[in-house]
Amino acid sequence: MTFAAHKTMFESKEIPLTDDxxxxxxxxxxxxxxxxxxTALEPVTLDIKRGEFFSLLGPSGxxxxxxxxxxxxxxxxxxxxxxxxGRSVTGLQPYERRTNMVFQHGALFPxxxxxxxxxxxxxxxxxxxxxxxxxxxEALELVRLTEFGSRKIDQLSGGQRxxxxxxxxxxxxxxxxxxxxxxxxxxxxxxxxxQDELRRLHKQIGGTFIFVTHDQGEAITMSDRLAVMSNGRIxxxxxxxxxxxxxxxRFVAEFxxxxxxxxxxxxxxxxxxxxxxxxxxxAFPCRIPSEFNVGSKVFVALRYERVEIVxxxxxxxxxxxxxxxxxxxxxxxxxxVDLGALxxxxxxxxxxxxxxxxxxxxxxxxxxxxDGPTVLAxx
Ligand SMILES: Nc1ncnc2c1ncn2[C@@H]1O[C@H](COP(=O)(O)OP(=O)(O)OP(=O)(O)O)[C@@H](O)[C@H]1O
Ligand SMILES: [Mg+2]
Numbered sequence: 001m002t003f004a005a006h007k008t009m010f011e012s013k014e015i016p017l018t019d020d021x022x023x024x025x026x027x028x029x030x031x032x033x034x035x036x037x038x039t040a041l042e043p044v045t046l047d048i049k050r051g052e053f054f055s056l057l058g059p060s061g062x063x064x065x066x067x068x069x070x071x072x073x074x075x076x077x078x079x080x081x082x083x084x085x086g087r088s089v090t091g092l093q094p095y096e097r098r099t100n101m102v103f104q105h106g107a108l109f110p111x112x113x114x115x116x117x118x119x120x121x122x123x124x125x126x127x128x129x130x131x132x133x134x135x136x137x138e139a140l141e142l143v144r145l146t147e148f149g150s151r152k153i154d155q156l157s158g159g160q161r162x163x164x165x166x167x168x169x170x171x172x173x174x175x176x177x178x179x180x181x182x183x184x185x186x187x188x189x190x191x192x193x194x195q196d197e198l199r200r201l202h203k204q205i206g207g208t209f210i211f212v213t214h215d216q217g218e219a220i221t222m223s224d225r226l227a228v229m230s231n232g233r234i235x236x237x238x239x240x241x242x243x244x245x246x247x248x249x250r251f252v253a254e255f256x257x258x259x260x261x262x263x264x265x266x267x268x269x270x271x272x273x274x275x276x277x278x279x280x281x282x283a284f285p286c287r288i289p290s291e292f293n294v295g296s297k298v299f300v301a302l303r304y305e306r307v308e309i310v311x312x313x314x315x316x317x318x319x320x321x322x323x324x325x326x327x328x329x330x331x332x333x334x335x336x337v338d339l340g341a342l343x344x345x346x347x348x349x350x351x352x353x354x355x356x357x358x359x360x361x362x363x364x365x366x367x368x369x370x371d372g373p374t375v376l377a378x379x
Contacts, residue, residue, distance in 0.1 A: 022086065025050045025176050025208035026071055030080035033066050040066040042233045043079055048176075048210060049224075050085075053202050055211045057219040058229030059255070064212040065104060065180055067229075071210065072101045072178050085175055095124075098175030102165045102182045104212075108153045114140070115149035118168045139167040142201060159190045166201065176208045183218070195222060216256050220244060228252050250379055253301040260304070260345050263378060266296045274370055282319075282342040286373040297378040306372035307347035309335050309364050318367030321345070323358050337366050 024047045032043040041063045048054045056064045069075035071082060073094040081090045089097050100121075108117050115136050122132045140146045143163040153161065162182050169177055182198075183191045199222060202209050213219050219226045220240040227237045228251075236248045247253035254261070262279045269275035269288045276283040277300050284300060292298060312320055324344070325336035332348045333355060339345055345366055349355070358364060 023049055024083075025052065025085060026210070027083040027086075028067075028071070028080065029083075031067070031070055031077045031082060032079040033063075033070060033075065034078050039232050041070075041077075044234055045080075046227065046234065046237065048208060050208055051206055053199075053209045053211065053222060053224045055213055055219040055223040055226040056229060057213055057216060057226050057255075058235075059214055062229040063232040064214075064229060066232075068101065068178050068180050068210060068212055071176070072099045073097050074101070099178055100169035100172050100174035100176075101178040102162075102169050102180060104180040104184065108161060108165055108168070110153045112153070113149065114145070114151050114153065114156070114164050117153065117164060118171050120168065121172050135171050139171040142170060142204065143167045143197070158186055159194055162186065162194060163197065166198075170201075170205065174207065176210060177205075179209060179211045181212050181214070183213075191218075198222065220256075228255060230255070247301070247374060247376075250299060250301075250376060253374060253376070258304045258346070258348065259301040259374075260307070262300045262302075262343065264298060264300060266292050266294050266298060269294060277375065280341045280343070282339070284342065284373070285370060286375055287370050288375050292375065292377075298375050299378050300373050300375055302345070302368060302373040304334070304346050304348035305332075305350075306368050307345055308367050309337060309347050309349070309358070310367075311358060312363035312365045318365045321364060321366055323360055323362050323364050326357055326360055335364075337364055339366065 026048040028044050028046045030043040030045055031041065033041040044067065056067060058064055066075060070077050073089065073092055073096070077090070081088055083089065084098055109120070112120070118136045118139050119132050122135060136149070140149055143166055145160060145163055145167070148156070148160065153164070156164065165182065183194050186194060195218060211222060223240055225237065225239055226243060228235045228243060230251050236243055236252045243252060244256050247256060253259055262284065264277040264279035264284065266288055267276040267278035267283060269292070273287045273290065275288040276285055277288070277298055279300070286300060319339055319342070321337040321339040323335060324338045327334040331351055333351050335347045337345050337347070347366070
């Protein structure tokens with residue numbers, strides 16, 4: 001079985017596809033969904049590339065599952081069109097699409113064995129016995145559970161069950177694999193291990209994966225690109241680096257990582273963008289995008305890990321304040337400094353084993369790189 005059978009899939013079509021169409025696995029044009037009075041999804045337009053590991057990231061209820069179910073054909077959109085491999089599939093049943101879904105809540109058959117679970121879809125399609133046996137064997141090998149074919153589902157660990165759920169989806173040779181929080185129920189250690197497994201599977205299979213998660217760290221480590229969603233709306237699409245480094249809205253800045261936030265207005269700006277935002281009468285140095293002028297209302301986000309704190313001294317090239325809290329978090333040390341009228345600022349520094357506690361109440365100097373803060377229009 002070659003799980004990456006895309007080429008034949010594309011070439012078997014009568015109307016030739018353009019090069020651009022060939023590169024796109026899933027194309028969404030104005031896909032929206034309402035349930036009665038609830039808007040689960042504002043119209044979404046988005047292309048997911050062939051072979052891409054694409055994540056839908058957002059808090060509970062933001063519409064991730066709804067979007068995934070529409071791609072898989074389990075939900076009918078209220079508006080818009082879905083195409084897979086260049087052909088419209090809007091209106092087609094799930095089994096008529098080259099997609100397979102790993103559901104948010106398991107959905108394995110507990111009374112069947114592992115092998116019977118994996119074979120289920122192939123039996124529905126009335127594939128010959130010997131083909132089913134071979135494909136089930138190959139799928140078990142892919143998820144490294146070759147010895148487990150005759151086990152019952154309730155004799156497996158949580159992580160093993162998730163791998164079987166993936167094997168059951170992969171055995172149908174999907175063009176696009178849809179994964180709805182497949183690691184959501186696992187403890188942290190197993191979750192990290194399964195993240196590695198999933199990345200390995202993606203590399204090995206070479207197909208397109210659309211992965212739903214509400215965990216920003218998971219989306220950052222796993223994805224080629226991701227879409228951050230809130231309230232049924234896609235807020236930002238980009239590579240993990242683009243979204244983390246250049247959040248386009250307050251929501252994304254708040255959802256990705258941990259930041260200090262301040263409201264203010266631009267106080268000065270040189271031609272190369274270096275300037276100050278005035279926050280409650282205090283100057284806050286940062287680089288200011290060219291769309292803002294002196295007086296523009298803005299907010300500033302500064303990630304905890306970009307804030308450096310050193311004992312106050314004559315060489316302090318930053319802002320002086322008083323250390324009000326010092327927390328030991330294991331891999332990092334978190335400190336809170338009172339900067340007077342500016343407010344408080346939090347800092348998260350890698351615990352390299354050399355820092356000594358500074359002592360709550362001591363005077364400290366707080367500084368950051370001019371490119372550290374993100375400046376966005378006040379909402
Ligand atoms: N069948 C339905 N009928 C009515 N409302 C629905 C239905 N399915 C989803 N919704 C609503 O649509 C919105 C989006 O739900 P969805 O399941 O897509 O969220 P989600 O991002 O997957 O959340 P979670 O992380 O909790 O799984 C929610 O407000 C939900 O209550
Ligand atoms: Mg969901």
